[in-house]
Amino acid sequence: MNDRVSITVTDHVADVRLTRADKMNAIDPAMFKGIAAAIDQLGGMANVRAxxxxxxGRGFCAGLDMQSMAGGGSGIDLGSRRPDGANLVQQVSWGWRMLPMPVIAAVHGVALGGGFQIMSGADIRIAAPGTRLSIREGHWGLVPDMGGIALWRTLVRDDLLRELTYTAREFTAEEALGYGFVTRLADDPHEAAMALAREIAGRSPHAVRGSKRLFNLAADADPRAILEAETVEQLRVIRQPNQVEAVMANMEKRTPRFKD
Incomplete structure (x- = not known):
């Protein structure tokens, strides 16, 4: 990781922030590498539940730093792929979806182009009213290539997605809520995300992670495979210590004490 991203972990919740505020967190080669490194670090943190x-600063992410990328994205190897098929620029969006724990994006100000794709990788997206969003790549004569196409297919209608991509027009958080890109609005999205993350962190981490694996499978698998996966995931948790603790805590009306 580098000075583009920070991670703070408190009570099983990782607070991850893009820290290039002077550039509205625009993505340069160092930001690509910093986000990918942060995702890799989080993937190995068994104590993080959300x-x-x-x-x-003033926005979530303004998209690509076109000035820094003018030389063709120096230092970024688009041909090198991870085991799941993602290259580096796709990993900064797709990687959030592949993390074992839920990810909540708290979005304000702007989420344009690459920033919009990064936001889309989260399981849940909470945005401030008035936030400006766009599938911006067409404005620069580019196509969305940071994992967005794979992520958006489960969120919005195909014709709407095509219109927004072909035109590169901006839309508001209120519109995004109606489209399906945004889960809900909040005046303080970070505060709302923190409250939700704490609620999730209070549930059995094994059940939550198993549920995320099922939802990740749902877009591609046939019904038979999904039904089988449900059974497999249930057998992993049922009558195990955390599941027993969930039952006992509910019966005794106390806060559960789960193990990661």
Whole structure:
């Protein structure tokens, strides 16, 4: 990781922030590498039960830093792929979806182009009213290539997605809520994300992670495979210590004490 991203973990919740506020967290080669490194670090943190992703300063992320990328994205190897098929620029969006724990994006100000794709990788997206969003790549003569196409197919209608991509027009958080890109609005999205993350962190981490695996499978698998996966995931948790603790805590009306 580098000075583009910070991670703070408190009570099983990782608060991840893009920290290039002077550039509205625009993505340069160092930001690509910093986000990918942060995702890799979080993937190995068994004590983290939920992640909040936000940007410091006036906006979540203004998209590509076109000036820094003018040389063709120096230092970024688009041909090198991870085991799941993602290259580096796709990993900064797709990687959030592949983390074992839920990720909540807290979005304000702007989420344009690459920033919009990064936001889309989260399981849940909470945005401030008036936030400006766009599938911006067409404005620069580019196509969305940071994992957005794979992420958006489960969120919005195909014809709407095509219109927004072909035109590169901006839309508001209020419109995004109606489209399906945004889960809900909040005047303080980070505060709302933190409250939700704490609620999730209070549930059995094994059940939550198993549920995320099922939802990740749902977009591609046939019904038979999904039904089988439900059974497999249930057998992993039923009558195990955390599931027993969930039952006992509910019966005794106390806060559960789960183990990671």
């Amino acid at each position: 992640v909040i992703l936000s940007g410091e």
